[in-house]
Each structure stands twice: as C-alpha cells, then as structure tokens.
Amino acid sequence: MYTSLAVQHAANPHTELLAESFYVVHDGTVTWADVPGLAQYAAVHVERDLGLGTYRFDYSRHPIAALARNWLISRGADPGQLAVDVEDPMSTDQATRDLEDFLAVSGDRFGIRDDYTHDSPDFYKTWIIATDSRPDPGQQPVRVFYEDVDTANHSYSLRQGGFATIEAARSWVDRLGHPDNPLPPLTAAPSARAAGAGAHSSVAITFSAPGPAQAPATPENSPTRPHRR
Structure with a gap:
C-alpha cells in the first residue's frame, strides 16, 4: 500500500x-x-x-x-x-504548484501546530494549522494550508488562508465544508497593498479561496497523491 x-x-x-x-x-x-x-x-x-x-x-x-x-x-x-x-499524477492549477514549491523550500519557517486528513471517497481533504516565524509586515502570524482532493476528476488544489490567532484558525477548520465558511485570504504586506491599489484600485492577496482544480498535470517537481479509489 x-x-x-x-x-x-x-x-x-x-x-x-x-x-x-x-x-x-x-x-x-x-x-x-x-x-x-x-x-x-x-x-x-x-x-x-x-x-x-x-x-x-x-x-x-x-x-x-x-x-x-x-x-x-x-x-x-x-x-x-x-x-x-x-x-498518472493528479491534475492541479498554477496557484497550487506555486504554493507547493514555496512550502518545499521554506525551511523551518512554519511550525505545524495541528493537521487532519479527512479520508473518504466523497470528502478527501487535508487541513494544516501553522505558525509563521517570519511573516511579512502586515501578514497574519497563523496560516491554514488546505488541500482539497476531487477523486472523481482526479485533481486537487492547495490553498492558504491567514488568521490572527490559532483559535481563529481552529474555528475555521471546525466548520470545514460549510458553504458559508470561505478560507480567509492571506493579507499582503503594506508595500504590496500600496502597489496593488495604485495599479488596480484593490487590495492584493496571495491566493484565492479553495476551488476546483481544472489545470493540466503537475510538473516534474510537484509530486501529488495517487488516485486510489
């Protein structure tokens, strides 16, 4: 196995x-x-x-x-x-590949406080609560990394959200799967927000909330979970 x-x-x-x-x-x-x-x-x-x-x-x-x-x-x-x-690696999107590559080379930056994998054919999801030892200015010190596997379409996505406290992150994972419980965005550093506001009149964020993955297969440096069911 x-x-x-x-x-x-x-x-x-x-x-x-x-x-x-x-x-x-x-x-x-x-x-x-x-x-x-x-x-x-x-x-x-x-x-x-x-x-x-x-x-x-x-x-x-x-x-x-x-x-x-x-x-x-x-x-x-x-x-x-x-x-x-x-x-036959699972397909994913560019946001997932970028986040995976970032985590792979992040060293000891993130301290894993808790994680859980829901393993069933119709609800295959993993959440991780981590503290950031080197957050950028203005970023939340706690992150949730959330992997959502679509077994029917042989695809998956990985997203991250920002939280002010571990307790707030736990409150979010306790309601995982509820439609009114989107993953809060990770706020950008003040300089990035200023640049984004000047160019687009909006606040820039790092990654969007979880959604279905519809992109081509992952590249050679992005190992993914095999199709098991």
Missing part, C-alpha cells in the same frame, strides 16, 4: 555508485489506522556507506507532499531533481 510519488538518487562522484536516495511516498494503509486523520505522506532518506557496505534509513511523516519535500530538501535533496515517480 506504499506508493512512490517522487524520487531522487545521488551517486558518489568518484565511484558513480548510488550513495543517497530521497523518496516521497503515500501510505495507503493509514486509511485503516486506528487513529483517524493521520498524515498520509512519508519522506524517506537513505544514506549508503559504500566502504562499509551499510546504509542508514530515516523517515518523517507529513500531511501533504510539499512538506515531505521540505524535509528531504533540508537533508540535502535537490529541489529540481525530486522527479515525479507515478504514472
């Missing part, structure tokens, strides 16, 4: 033998775990000591693939070389 979504191999430059491997995998067994809502992605790092003929294996679980990539990049993976390793 483990599905490889992205992989990178690194060879020893002197011997050209495989020295390191980085994997993003989806763990389908979590669907039947005793505890509902667990993170379904794993980042796997394998280091090989070619002289001793041994290897070291380490892994970390994450609620979305972009955060699994983040963990691997922090351990030496090349962001541009984590290639998709699935035959």
Whole structure:
C-alpha cells in the first residue's frame, strides 16, 4: 500500500555508485489506522556507506507532499531533481504548484501546530494549522494550508488562508465544508497593498479561496497523491 510519488538518487562522484536516495511516498494503509486523520505522506532518506557496505534509513511523516519535500530538501535533496515517480499524477492549477514549491523550500519557517486528513471517497481533504516565524509586515502570524482532493476528476488544489490567532484558525477548520465558511485570504504586506491599489484600485492577496482544480498535470517537481479509489 506504499506508493512512490517522487524520487531522487545521488551517486558518489568518484565511484558513480548510488550513495543517497530521497523518496516521497503515500501510505495507503493509514486509511485503516486506528487513529483517524493521520498524515498520509512519508519522506524517506537513505544514506549508503559504500566502504562499509551499510546504509542508514530515516523517515518523517507529513500531511501533504510539499512538506515531505521540505524535509528531504533540508537533508540535502535537490529541489529540481525530486522527479515525479507515478504514472498518472493528479491534475492541479498554477496557484497550487506555486504554493507547493514555496512550502518545499521554506525551511523551518512554519511550525505545524495541528493537521487532519479527512479520508473518504466523497470528502478527501487535508487541513494544516501553522505558525509563521517570519511573516511579512502586515501578514497574519497563523496560516491554514488546505488541500482539497476531487477523486472523481482526479485533481486537487492547495490553498492558504491567514488568521490572527490559532483559535481563529481552529474555528475555521471546525466548520470545514460549510458553504458559508470561505478560507480567509492571506493579507499582503503594506508595500504590496500600496502597489496593488495604485495599479488596480484593490487590495492584493496571495491566493484565492479553495476551488476546483481544472489545470493540466503537475510538473516534474510537484509530486501529488495517487488516485486510489
């Protein structure tokens, strides 16, 4: 039930033998775990000591693939070389790809406070509450990252919203799925708002509220969840 979504191999430059491997995998067994809502992605790092003929294996679980990539990049993976390793990746849109790439290279900027994956054929959604240790001036210090999977159309979207407090973020996730509960936008920094007002007479925001994904398949550096049902 483990599905490889992205992989990178690194060879020893002197011997050209495989020295390191980085994997993003989806763990389908979590669907039947005793505890509902667990993170379904794993980042796997394998280091090989070619002289001793041994290897070291380490892994970390994450609620979305972009955060699994983040963990691997922090351990030496090349962001541009984590290639998709699935035959039929889900389609998504540019806003999702941009946010995934941002999270993958954000380092330790975001502290994950809570997450939950709703795993059912008609309601496959993941939310993450995170605190931002380096918010831009004027931005809220708490974010919700929200992944919405459309299993029928084999597509998904990832969006983010801004909140003043963790309590406000929890209030939003408690009403997830209600039509009168849109994801609040992440406010832009004052300089961006001023520039946007001068050009368009409106306040600029980072990403729109969640909506259906109707774009082509993700590029090679954006691993996605496999179609499982």
